[in-house]
Amino acid sequence: MHEQIYINSFAPGMELALPIKNKFGQVMLPAGTILEEKHRKFFNVWGIMEFTILKSADDSKKEETKDFSEYLSFYGSRLRWKPSNDFESDLLDMGIQYLQK
Amino acid sequence: MVLDIKEKILMGIKNLPTLPTVYAALSEAMNDQMATPQKIAEIISTDQVSVFKILKVANSPFFGFRGRIDTISQAIMYLGFSEIKNIVFSLSVIKTFSNSAVLSVFRPIDFWAHSIAVGISTRKVGIAIGERNLENYFLGGILHDIGKLILIEVLKDEYLEVIKYTEEKLCTINDAENKVLGMNHAQVGHMVAKKWELPSSISNTIYRHHTLVEVSDENKKLAAAVHLGDIMARVLKLGNAGDAQIPAPNSKIWESLHLPPKFFTNIGETILEDYKHTINLMLVD
Numbered sequence: 001m002h003e004q005i006y007i008n009s010f011a012p013g014m015e016l017a018l019p020i021k022n023k024f025g026q027v028m029l030p031a032g033t034i035l036e037e038k039h040r041k042f043f044n045v046w047g048i049m050e051f052t053i054l055k056s057a058d059d060s061k062k063e064e065t066k067d068f069s070e071y072l073s074f075y076g077s078r079l080r081w082k083p084s085n086d087f088e089s090d091l092l093d094m095g096i097q098y099l100q101k
Numbered sequence: 102m103v104l105d106i107k108e109k110i111l112m113g114i115k116n117l118p119t120l121p122t123v124y125a126a127l128s129e130a131m132n133d134q135m136a137t138p139q140k141i142a143e144i145i146s147t148d149q150v151s152v153f154k155i156l157k158v159a160n161s162p163f164f165g166f167r168g169r170i171d172t173i174s175q176a177i178m179y180l181g182f183s184e185i186k187n188i189v190f191s192l193s194v195i196k197t198f199s200n201s202a203v204l205s206v207f208r209p210i211d212f213w214a215h216s217i218a219v220g221i222s223t224r225k226v227g228i229a230i231g232e233r234n235l236e237n238y239f240l241g242g243i244l245h246d247i248g249k250l251i252l253i254e255v256l257k258d259e260y261l262e263v264i265k266y267t268e269e270k271l272c273t274i275n276d277a278e279n280k281v282l283g284m285n286h287a288q289v290g291h292m293v294a295k296k297w298e299l300p301s302s303i304s305n306t307i308y309r310h311h312t313l314v315e316v317s318d319e320n321k322k323l324a325a326a327v328h329l330g331d332i333m334a335r336v337l338k339l340g341n342a343g344d345a346q347i348p349a350p351n352s353k354i355w356e357s358l359h360l361p362p363k364f365f366t367n368i369g370e371t372i373l374e375d376y377k378h379t380i381n382l383m384l385v386d
Contacts, residue, residue, distance in 0.1 A: 077271050078335075081349035087360060088350060094365035095336040098373055 001055045007048065012037050017054040022046075070096075106259060106282050113255030114292050123148040124193040131182055141182065142173040151189060157382045158188050163221065163375045183236040191220070191243045195383060202254045206264050207343055212250065213384055215340025216243050221375045223330030225368050230358050232322060241306045241327045244299075248290030248307070249343060252278070267344035274343035275311050287311055313351045325354040337369065339376055 002017040012035055020029040028046070029039070035053075043051070068082050071092050083089040119125070126144045130136045146152055152173060159176040160168050164184075170176050177185050201209045220242030227238035253260050259282065266277040278285040287308055294304035306324045309316045310331065316324045328351060334340065335347045361367075 075347060078345050078347050080271065080346070084352075085355065086362065087355055087364070090363055090365045091332065091336060091350070092347075094333070094369040095338075097366055098337060098369040 002052050003055050004050055004052050006050050007043055010035070010040055010043065012039075015054045016051060018052040020046075020048060020051060074099075106256065107284060109255050110252065110284065110289055111292075113251055114289070114296060117251070117293065117296060118197050120190070120193045120197055120297065123151055124189055127186055127189055131186055138174055138177045138182075141177055141185070145173050145185070145189065151192065154192050154382070155185065155188055158192070158379070159185075161375070161378050161382055163224075163379055181236070183234075187236050187240040191240060192383065194244065194247070198250050198254075201250055202257055204253055204257070204261060204264070206261070207253065207341060209250070210384060211341035212246070212343075213340070214380055215334055215342045216246055217379055217383055218334035218337070218339030218372070218376050219243070219245055219327065219330040221330075221379060222333040222372055223326045225372060226326040226329055226333075226358065226360070227322075229360055229364055229368070230322065230326070232326075237300070237302055237306075237323055238326055241303055241323055242330045244290070244294070244303060245307055245310045245327050245331060246286055246290065246342065247293055248286030248288065249274070251289050251293060252282070252286055256282070264343060267346070271346065272344070273311075273346045273348050277344070285311075311348075313353060321357050325351075325357045329354055329358070333365070333372070336365075337372065337376075339373075 005014075014035045016029060016031050016033045016035065019027045019031045021027055029042070033039075042048075067089065071079060071083070074096050075092070079092070083092055123145060126147075127141065130141055130144055145155065155173065155176060156170060158164075159170045159180055160166060164180060166179050170179055173185075180188075195213055198209060203209065220239040223242035224235060224238040227235045232238065252263075263274060263277045263281045266272070266281050267274050270277070272280075275285050275287065287310060291304055291308035294307050302320050302323055305316060305320050306327050309324050310327045313324055313328055331342070332348060332350055335342060
């Protein structure tokens with residue numbers, strides 16, 4: 001699974017899912033590169049603001065389970081489906097945000 | 102003679118009360134291309150209770166003219182013929198059913214509270230997607246479940262079975278109606294809309310607000326907005342839809358509506374404020 005992230009979320013150990021290319025299409029960093037601290041400077045020098053990293057299946061599953069368990073504990077048996085896009089998550093977040101007030 | 106469920110429902114629709122005369126006169130005048138705002142204002146003014154309520158609703162923050170509308174003529178000028186006609190219609194329907202049968206677990210006032218919340222949410226969706234003809238968005242939401250009132254009125258005990266079924270099976274009331282009655286409120290509401298000669302955009306929206314199948318292109322956005330408005334009202338626990346479930350949104354609505362990101366969390370507070378205000382205006386005499 002891929003995730004597009006901004007430079008402010010940079011962390012050593014992330015794995016590039018897509019190569020970083022310059023404006024001529026030349027590969028500057030190939031897919032699969034494990035990012036190190038030195039790459040932060042590289043991104044800053046080249047003005048690269050966002051990049052795509054690989055998320056492990058475990059990470060994705062952990063995140064999804066965490067989100068859904070939050071919805072389930074709030075809505076209980078009223079909810080019998082999992083949000084499958086950002087709109088559906090936002091819809092359920094609306095209830096949590098305003099009913100908790 | 103013992104009537105079966107379908108016969109009872111058809112009989113109930115046949116015997117439905119007509120809507121108050123002010124609405125009938127208004128509809129006729131609005132179909133006349135020569136009708137002036139003064140003529141329309143005159144018709145509405147024949148019912149002073151309506152005038153008072155229409156002005157209250159027209160001045161609500163929901164329409165954005167808080168306290169600036171003093172007369173029916175001004176209301177027509179600011180909100181337009183169609184919006185005024187729909188306010189009159191909404192108030193007429195609520196008034197017509199004010200003495201509806203009461204089920205201990207599903208009171209008409211809670212039913213209307215849910216319908217008003219759906220009307221408000223649907224209109225917010227309409228605004229967010231840049232819809233220019235917003236007048237049917239509120240009315241579509243208000244009327245989307247009208248079939249339930251007829252079913253309660255006509256069937257009473259059998260409808261208690263429906264509600265019991267939703268609680269036991271944790272399903273939506275639409276599914277419970279299909280199972281217990283072999284018919285659902287969307288079908289019944291569609292028949293009512295036909296009897297009252299409502300515009301096809303409204304009658305089709307009532308018919309298809311759960312399934313969204315076979316909705317014509319011109320009604321697609323309205324039907325999708327009402328479908329979503331219903332779920333929004335349920336998420337925010339506004340009123341009573343007859344069951345406690347939050348149904349999954351139909352996956353097609355996202356591509357037909359093109360809502361902005363974070364629409365729901367940004368609009369939730371306004372919906373709650375408008376709801377509190379509008380409930381008082383429309384349901385309290």
